[in-house]
Amino acid sequence: MNKIKQTFAEGKAFVPFITAGDPSLEITEQLVLQMAEAGADLIELGIPFSDPVAEGTVIQAADARALAAGTTTDKIFATIQRVRRVSQVPLALMTYMNPIFTYGIEKFMVNSREAGIDAVIVPDVPFEEKEELLPFCTKYGIELISMITPTSKQRIKIIAAEAQGFVYCVSSLGVTGVRQEIGNNVREMIRLVKEVKDIPCAVGFGINTPEQAAEMAEFADGVIVGSAVVRIVEQYGADCLPHVVEYVRKMKEAVRR
Amino acid sequence: MSKGRFGIYGGQYIPETLMNAVTELEEAYHRFKDDREFKAELSELQQNYGGRPSLLYYAEKMTKDLDGAKIYLKREDLNHTGSHKINNVLGQVLLAKRMGKTRVIAETGAGQHGVATATAAALMGMECEIYMGKEDTDRQALNVYRMELLGAKVHTVTSGTQTLKDAVNETMREWTRRVRDTHYVLGSIMGPHPFPTMVRDFQSIIGREAKQQILEQEGRLPDALVACVGGGSNAMGLFYEFIEDQSVRLIGCEAGGQGIDTDKNAATMATGTVGIFHGMKSYFCQDRYGQIAPVYSISAGLDYPGIGPEHANLNDLGRAEYVAVTDDEAVEAFEYLSRLEGIIPAIESAHAVAYVKKLAPSMAKEQIIIVNLSGRGDKDVAAIARYRGVEIYE
Ligand SMILES: Cc1ncc(COP(=O)(O)O)c(C=O)c1O
Numbered sequence: 128m129n130k131i132k133q134t135f136a137e138g139k140a141f142v143p144f145i146t147a148g149d150p151s152l153e154i155t156e157q158l159v160l161q162m163a164e165a166g167a168d169l170i171e172l173g174i175p176f177s178d179p180v181a182e183g184t185v186i187q188a189a190d191a192r193a194l195a196a197g198t199t200t201d202k203i204f205a206t207i208q209r210v211r212r213v214s215q216v217p218l219a220l221m222t223y224m225n226p227i228f229t230y231g232i233e234k235f236m237v238n239s240r241e242a243g244i245d246a247v248i249v250p251d252v253p254f255e256e257k258e259e260l261l262p263f264c265t266k267y268g269i270e271l272i273s274m275i276t277p278t279s280k281q282r283i284k285i286i287a288a289e290a291q292g293f294v295y296c297v298s299s300l301g302v303t304g305v306r307q308e309i310g311n312n313v314r315e316m317i318r319l320v321k322e323v324k325d326i327p328c329a330v331g332f333g334i335n336t337p338e339q340a341a342e343m344a345e346f347a348d349g350v351i352v353g354s355a356v357v358r359i360v361e362q363y364g365a366d367c368l369p370h371v372v373e374y375v376r377k378m379k380e381a382v383r384r
Numbered sequence: 385m386s387k388g389r390f391g392i393y394g395g396q397y398i399p400e401t402l403m404n405a406v407t408e409l410e411e412a413y414h415r416f417k418d419d420r421e422f423k424a425e426l427s428e429l430q431q432n433y434g435g436r437p438s439l440l441y442y443a444e445k446m447t448k449d450l451d452g453a454k455i456y457l458k459r460e461d462l463n464h465t466g467s468h469k470i471n472n473v474l475g476q477v478l479l480a481k482r483m484g485k486t487r488v489i490a491e492t493g494a495g496q497h498g499v500a501t502a503t504a505a506a507l508m509g510m511e512c513e514i515y516m517g518k519e520d521t522d523r524q525a526l527n528v529y530r531m532e533l534l535g536a537k538v539h540t541v542t543s544g545t546q547t548l549k550d551a552v553n554e555t556m557r558e559w560t561r562r563v564r565d566t567h568y569v570l571g572s573i574m575g576p577h578p579f580p581t582m583v584r585d586f587q588s589i590i591g592r593e594a595k596q597q598i599l600e601q602e603g604r605l606p607d608a609l610v611a612c613v614g615g616g617s618n619a620m621g622l623f624y625e626f627i628e629d630q631s632v633r634l635i636g637c638e639a640g641g642q643g644i645d646t647d648k649n650a651a652t653m654a655t656g657t658v659g660i661f662h663g664m665k666s667y668f669c670q671d672r673y674g675q676i677a678p679v680y681s682i683s684a685g686l687d688y689p690g691i692g693p694e695h696a697n698l699n700d701l702g703r704a705e706y707v708a709v710t711d712d713e714a715v716e717a718f719e720y721l722s723r724l725e726g727i728i729p730a731i732e733s734a735h736a737v738a739y740v741k742k743l744a745p746s747m748a749k750e751q752i753i754i755v756n757l758s759g760r761g762d763k764d765v766a767a768i769a770r771y772r773g774v775e776i777y778e
Contacts, residue, residue, distance in 0.1 A: 177675040178544060178661065180556050181399045187543055200673050224397050224660040229674030251397045251663075255386040276401040278563060286400075300401060301561035 130217045130245050131169065131270060131292045135327035140168035140349035141340070141379040142329055143356045143371075144221065146189035147172045148198025150364050152206045157368055158360075163216035165372045166379030171248065171351065172207070174200055174222035181223075181250040183304030185354040188361065200230050207242040219246040219272065219292075224256075232260060236267040246270040246292045254286050275320065276300070277312055287320040293327040293349065294320050298334070305354050306333030314346045337381035344382045352378060388577020391700060393693035396576040398663045401560045409567070410578040412483045417585065422482065429474045430589065433507065434464050436471075438590075440597035440754070445724050446744075453607065453747035455740060457727070457757045458594050458622060467730060467759030468590060468618040469500040473569060475586035477504040480567035487511040487562075490569040491555040493520055493548035493614065494685035494732060495527025496759055497571030502536035504569075512536040515554045518546040520684045523767050545678040548614070548688045552662055572615025573692035576663030580692050587621025594754055595625050602752060608633040608743065611756035612735040613706065614650075614685045616692035618758035627703065635743070636695060637735040639681030640708030650679035652691040653699055653706035659690075666696040682711040682771065685732040685759075713738040715771055718761060730759030731768065 134140055143162055147155045159170055175190035175198055182190065207218065220239060227235045227249065239247065247269055252260060257271060264271045270292035275283050277300055287294060298313050299306060317328045330343045331351030340350045359374055360367045387410075388394045396406060416422040430436040439459040447455045460468040480488055488510050492498030498514040505512035514536050521528050521540045531538050544550035552575075559568045573580045573587070591609075598606055609626060611619035613636035626632045641649035649655065652667045659668040661676060669677040669689040681687040698704035714731055717738035722728045729737055733756070740755050747753070761768075769776045 178549065178553050180553050180662075181560070183557075184543075191544075194675065223674075225668070225670070225676070226674040228660045228665075229657070229670060229672065250399050251660075253396065253398060253400050253403045255396055255403070258386075274400045276399075278401050278404050280404060282400075282403065297401065300563065302557045 134168045134217050135293060135348050139344045139382045140329065141166060141375070141382045142169045142171060142349050142351040143167050143375055144171040144173060144351060144353035145356055145360060146175050146186060146193050147203045147206065148175055148193030148196055149189040149357070149360055150192060151196055152198060152202055154365055154367065156206050156210055158371060159210050159216065160214055161368055161372050162375050163214050165375040167216065167375055168349070169217040169219060171219045171221050171353070172203070174203055174220060174226055176223045176226055179223065181302055183302040183354060185357050185361065186303050189357045200226060204238045204242045207244065211243040217245045218243065219248055220244050221248040224249055224251050227260070232263050236263040236269055239269050240267040244269060246272050248272045248295060250274065254282065275316055277316070279316070283316060283319045284323045287323040287326065290324060290326050293329050295351065296328050296330045296347065298330050298332045303332055303353050305335040305358070313343070317346055337377050340378050341381040341384050350378070350382050388581060390694045390697035393665050393696040394577055394580055395665050396663060397660050397665070398576045399560055402563060405559070405563045406576050406578065408483070412479060413578050413582050416479055416482055422478070426475055426478055429478065430471065434470050434474060435462060436589065437593045438462050440594055440601065442601070443725050446721070449724060450741060450744040452744040452749065453751040453753045455744055456598065456606070456752065456754045458590060458754055459757055460590060460618065461727070461729065461733070461757045461760035465496070465500045465503050466762065467496040467500065468587060468621060469497040469571060470503070471589055471621065472571070472583050472586040472617060473497070473500040473504045476567070476569045477501070477508050477510060480569070481508050481510065483567065485565055485567040487566045488569050489513045489515070489555055489558055489566055490571060491548065491551035492516050492571065493551065493687060494683065494730070495520065495524040495531065495763060496685060498531050498536070498538070499527055499534070501569050502531040502534035505536065506534045513539060515539045515541050515551045515558065517541045517548060517551050520547055524684055524763055526766070527763055548684065549676065572617040573620050573694060574615040574662060574664060574690060580664065580694055583617055584620045584624060584694060587617050588624040590618065590621035590756065591623060591625030594622060598752065598754060605629055605632055606752040606754045607631070607747065608635055608753045610635045610637065610736045610740050610743065610753060612637045612686060612732045612758060613691060613695065614688050614732065615690070616695045618756050620692060620694055622754070622756045623704065634698065634704035635739065636704060636706045637709045637739045638706055639683055639686035639735060640710040641680045641682070643710055644708045648680040649708065650681040650687050650689065651708035652689065654708045661690060664693045666693045667691050682714065683731040683735065685730070686735065707739055709735040709738045715768060717741060718764070718768055727757070728761035728765070729757055730761050731764040733758045
C-alpha cells in the first residue's frame with residue numbers, strides 16, 4: 128500500500144498547506160517537521176509561482192514573499208531531502224504547470240522521487256491535459272492528484288474513474304481563501320466520486336475553523352486547509368512555529384472528533 | 385493531445401472550475417458561428433454599429449517619403465471605439481447573450497479592449513466589469529473614465545506587476561468565482577481553447593476585407609503585411625486570410641521597450657521560451673524556473689509576457705517573422721505618421737509603422753506593404769507628451 132492510501136486508511140486526515148520559502152526555507156523545514164508532529168497527516172507544499180491564478184490574496188502574497196526571499200524549485204527539493212532524513216510524513220507538491228514544464232517535466236518528477244515526494248497537485252492541469260504529466264508521474268511513482276469542483280457535474284465521474292491517491296474536492300467556486308460558508312454540495316460531489324471509485328476524498332478551499340473542519344470530516348476523508356495556515360505564517364513570520372503547531376493540533380482534533 | 389492545438393501550442397490549461405464553462409463556450413461557438421441568423425446579426429452590428437468595412441488607405445506621402453514599397457494602411461483606428469478590439473467584442477458579447485449570460489468581464493491593457501467591451505455591454509444590456517492593472521489605469525486614465533461613462537465598473541489590479549498580465553490573472557480569478565452567469569470576453573487570441581480560435585475568427589474580417597480591397601485597388605496581392613503584436617489579435621486578424629499565400633510576408637512587431645538586450649522589453653519571440661501559462665502553451669518571457677518575467681513597454685497594449693499560440697506555431701513553421709521595435713522607434717513613428725499623413729496612430733500600432741519605416745525603403749517601388757493601423761492614438765497623446773517632457777493635464 129502506498130503512503131497516501133495508508134494515511135487515509137488510518138482515519139480522517141488533516142492536510143495543511145504552506146508555501147515553501149515563506150518566510151524562508153529554514154522555517155518551511157521546521158514547519159513541515161513540527162506540523163507532522165502536531166498531527167498533520169499529509170502536507171501540501173506549494174512551490175511559489177509568480178502568477179498563481181487559482182489563488183486568493185493570502186496565498187498570492189505568500190508566493191510573492193517566498194519568491195522575494197530567493198526560493199527556487201531546486202532549493203525546495205534540497206529542503207525536502209533534509210526533511211526526509213528525519214520524517215516520513217506524506218508530502219504533496221502543489222504548483223502550476225509552468226514551473227514544472229519549464230524545469231523539465233521528467234527532471235521534475237525524477238527530483239521529486241529522489242526527494243521523497245508522494246504526489247503532485249497542479250491546479251491548471253485539468254483532466255484533458257493530464258496526459259502531459261501522467262506518464263512521468265507513473266514512471267517515477269508520483270501520484271497525480273485530481274480536483275473536482277462544484278461546476279464539475281458530469282465530469283466528476285469521468286475524473287474520478289482515473290483518479291489516483293485522493294480526490295481533491297474543491298468546496299466552493301472561486302480561488303483559495305478563507306470563507307464564512309462552505310458550499311453544501313460537497314457531500315453530493317463525494318457521493319458521486321465514491322459511486323465510481325473507492326478513493327479517499329479530501330475537501331479544501333475556504334476551511335478555517337475547527338467547527339468547519341469537523342463538519343466536513345463528517346462525510347469527507349480529509350480536510351485541506353491552506354489560507355488559514357498561511358495567514359498565521361504571514362502574521363508571525365519567523366516566529367510562526369508555535370502558533371501554527373497549536374492551530375494544526377486543534378484542527379486535527381476537530382477532524383478526528 | 386487535447387483540443388485547440390496549433391502544432392504543439394494552445395490547449396486548455398485551466399482550473400477544473402472553468403472546464404465546463406469553456407466547453408459550453410466551445411459548443412455554443414460551434415453552434416452559432418455558422419448559424420445564419422447569428423451571422424446576419426453580427427454582420428449588421430459590424431457594419432452599422434462598428435463602422436465596417438474599414439478603409440484601406442494608400443499612404444501616398446509616407447510612400448514618397450520612404451521611397452520604396454507602396455504603403456497601405458488598414459484603418460482599424462476608424463472603427464467605433466477606435467480600435468480593432470470591437471470586432472472581437474461584438475462577436476463575443478453577442479454570443480454570450482445567446483448563451484444566456486447576463487454579465488461580462490474583461491481584462492484590459494491600454495483600455496481599448498475594456499472600452500470596446502463596456503460599449504458592447506451597454507449596447508446589449510449586459511452588466512460589465514473590467515480589470516486593469518494599476519500602472520495602466522495611471523497611464524491610460526482617460527480610458528478608465530470612458531469605461532465608467534459606458535456603465536462599466538473598473539477594478540484597479542494591484543497584484544504582481546500591475547499590468548496586463550495581472551489584469552488577466554484577476555479576470556480569470558473572478559471568472560472562477562462567478563462562472564455561471566458570467567462570460568469572460570478575452571481580448572486577444574490567447575488563453576484556453578476556444579478563445580484563440582474564436583477571437584481569430586472574429587478578427588479575421590480585417591484580412592478578408594484587406595484582401596478584397598487590395599485586389600480592387602492594385603489588382604494583386606501585397607508583398608508584406610505588418611502588424612503590432614501584444615497577444616496577437618490584430619496581427620492574426622490581418623494575417624489569417626493570407627496564410628496560404630506564400631508570397632506574402634507576415635511580419636509581427638513586438639514591443640522592444642528599451643531594447644531586447646535589456647531586461648526592459650516585452651518581445652516574447654525575441655527573448656521568450658516555450659511555456660504554459662494563461663491557459664495555453666506558447667512562448668513566454670520567463671526565467672529558468674518558469675517564473676513569468678516582469679515585462680515592460682511604453683505601450684500598455686503590448687506590455688504582455690506571452691503571445692497567442694497560433695503565432696508561436698507560425699513562428700516555428702517559419703511562415704511569419706517577428707521583430708522587436710523599441711519605445712523610441714515607436715514614439716518617433718507616432719509623431720511621423722501624425723505629421724506626414726495627419727493620422728495619429730495608437731502607440732501599439734506605431735510599433736508596426738516604425739518597422740515599415742525600415743522595411744519599405746529596402747523594397748522595390750512596385751511592391752506593396754499593408755500595415756494594420758490597429759487603433760487611434762488619442763488615448764496616448766498625454767503619455768507621449770510626458771515622454772517628450774511636456775506635462776499636460778488630461
Ligand atoms: C490599438 C491596439 N493595438 C494592438 C493591441 C495589442 O493587442 P493584439 O496583439 O491582440 O492586437 C492593443 C491592445 O490593447 C491595442 O489597443
